Amino acid sequence: MSKFSDHNFSGQKALVRVDFNVPLDDKFNITDDTRMSATIPTIKKILSDGGSVILMSHFGRPKDGPADKYSLKHLVKHLHELINADGGNTIKVFFADDCIGEQASLTANMLKPGEVLLLENLRFYKEEEMGDKAFAEKLSKLGDVYVNDAFGTAHRAHASTAVIAQFFANDKKMFGLLMESEVLSAEKVLHQAEKPFTAIIGGAKVSDKIMIIENLLQRATDIIIGGGMAYTFLKARGGNIGNSLCEDDRLQTALDILEKAKEKNVSIHLPEDSVIADKFAADANTEICPSDGIRAGWMGLDIGPKAIGIFSEVIRNSKTILWNGPMGVFEMEKFQNGTKSVALAVADATANGAFSLVGGGDSVAAVNQFKLADKVSYVSTGGGAMLEYFEGKVLPGIAAIKG
Numbered sequence: 593m594s595k596f597s598d599h600n601f602s603g604q605k606a607l608v609r610v611d612f613n614v615p616l617d618d619k620f621n622i623t624d625d626t627r628m629s630a631t632i633p634t635i636k637k638i639l640s641d642g643g644s645v646i647l648m649s650h651f652g653r654p655k656d657g658p659a660d661k662y663s664l665k666h667l668v669k670h671l672h673e674l675i676n677a678d679g680g681n682t683i684k685v686f687f688a689d690d691c692i693g694e695q696a697s698l699t700a701n702m703l704k705p706g707e708v709l710l711l712e713n714l715r716f717y718k719e720e721e722m723g724d725k726a727f728a729e730k731l732s733k734l735g736d737v738y739v740n741d742a743f744g745t746a747h748r749a750h751a752s753t754a755v756i757a758q759f760f761a762n763d764k765k766m767f768g769l770l771m772e773s774e775v776l777s778a779e780k781v782l783h784q785a786e787k788p789f790t791a792i793i794g795g796a797k798v799s800d801k802i803m804i805i806e807n808l809l810q811r812a813t814d815i816i817i818g819g820g821m822a823y824t825f826l827k828a829r830g831g832n833i834g835n836s837l838c839e840d841d842r843l844q845t846a847l848d849i850l851e852k853a854k855e856k857n858v859s860i861h862l863p864e865d866s867v868i869a870d871k872f873a874a875d876a877n878t879e880i881c882p883s884d885g886i887r888a889g890w891m892g893l894d895i896g897p898k899a900i901g902i903f904s905e906v907i908r909n910s911k912t913i914l915w916n917g918p919m920g921v922f923e924m925e926k927f928q929n930g931t932k933s934v935a936l937a938v939a940d941a942t943a944n945g946a947f948s949l950v951g952g953g954d955s956v957a958a959v960n961q962f963k964l965a966d967k968v969s970y971v972s973t974g975g976g977a978m979l980e981y982f983e984g985k986v987l988p989g990i991a992a993i994k995g
C-alpha cells in the first residue's frame with residue numbers, strides 16, 4: 593500500500609470510496625453531515641495536488657435497483673458547499689446517475705484536474721454487496737488510484753470496499769486520511785494501550801457485546817458495564833432486577849465472563865445502584881435503588897449516583913479509555929445523567945492526558961448531544977466496523993489494502 597500523505601496525485605484520477613450514508617429528513621435535507629465533512633480533507637489533498645476525485649458510496653438499503661429515495665443526487669448540493677466552504681476558486685462537482693456504464697465512464701474521462709465527480713449509489717447494483725469481482729473491475733476502470741476512506745463499511749467485504757483493491761498495484765491503493773486516523777486510533781487502543789486501560793461498554797444487549805468483552809478481557813485492566821445489558825449480569829449473580837432488560841438465555845454467558853475476568857485479574861464494574869422507573873416512558877415515576885434489589889414491575893433505566901461516583905473514579909484514573917454504548921436510556925432526559933456523567937469523566941481523563949476513543953452510534957450521539965466530542969481524543973465514524981475491530985476480527989476493507 594501507498595501512504596496517502598506521501599502520494600502525489602498530480603494528473604491522476606483518484607477513485608475514492610467514501611461513506612456518505614448520511615441521515616436525511618423527509619424533504620431530503622441532511623440532518624447530520626459528519627460522514628461527509630469527515631472526508632473533505634482527503635478530497636482537498638487530492639485536488640490541491642492537481643488530481644481529480646471520483647467519489648463512490650452506498651446510500652441506504654435499496655432493495656430492487658434504482659430508487660429516487662436512495663439517490664446520491666440529493667447530496668450533491670451539500671457536497672458542493674462543503675468542498676467550496678473555504679472560498680477560493682470554485683471547485684466543480686459533477687454527478688453521474690450511474691456508478692458504472694457509459695455515462696459514468698464518459699463523465700470520469702472528461703473530468704479535469706481539480707474537479708470532483710460523485711457516482712450514483714453503488715447499492716443500486718446487488719453485485720456491490722455480493723462482492724462481485726466483475727462489478728468491482730468495472731468500477732476500478734474509472735480511476736488511476738484507489739483510496740478507501742470509508743471506515744464505516746470497512747467490516748464489509750463488498751465490491752467497492754475490498755474486492756476492488758486487487759485491480760490496483762500496491763503503490764496505487766491506499767487509505768484516505770479519515771480511514772488512516774480511524775485505523776491509527778483503533779490500533780493505539782488495541783495494541784499500544786497505556787494502562788490502566790478502561791473499557792466502558794453499555795447499550796441494550798449483552799448478546800451484541802459478548803465478543804468485544806471477551807476480546808477486551810485479554811487487554812483491559814477495568815471493564816465498566818452499564819446500560820440495559822448490565823441487568824443480565826446482575827440477575828446472573830442472583831439479583832432481583834424487576835422488569836429491567838434481561839436476556840435470560842445469556843445468564844450463563846454473563847457468569848462465564850465474570851469468572852474469566854477474575855482469572856485474568858480484570859476488574860468488572862457493574863452499577864451498584866440504578867435510576868428505576870415504573871414504565872418505559874419519559875414521564876415515568878422514578879426512584880433510586882440498589883441495582884440488584886429492583887422490585888417487581890419497575891425497571892432500571894439509568895445508572896444511579898453511587899455507580900456514577902465509582903465509574904467516574906475508575907475513568908478518571910485511566911490512561912486509555914474505550915467507550916461503546918450508553919449507560920442508560922439517554923434519549924429521555926430523566927435517564928441521561930449516567931451517560932452524561934460518564935462522558936464528563938472521559939473528557940476529564942482526556943484533559944489529564946489519557947487517550948480516549950468513543951465509538952458506536954449511540955455513544956457518539958451522546959458525546960455530540962452533551963457537546964463533548966472535541967473533549968475526547970477520537971470519535972469514530974464507524975459503529976459496526978469499530979465493534980468488529982475490537983472483537984478482534986480482520987476487517988476486509990483494511991486487509992484488502994494492507995495485504
Ligand code: AMP
Pocket residue numbers: 794795796797800818819820821837892893894916917918919920921922923952954
Ligand atoms: P445498543 O444499540 O445496544 O448500543 O443500545 C443502545 C440503546 O440502549 C439506546 O437506545 C438506549 O436507550 C438503550 N438502553 C440503554 N440503557 C438501557 C436500559 N437500562 N434499559 C433499556 N434500554 C436501555
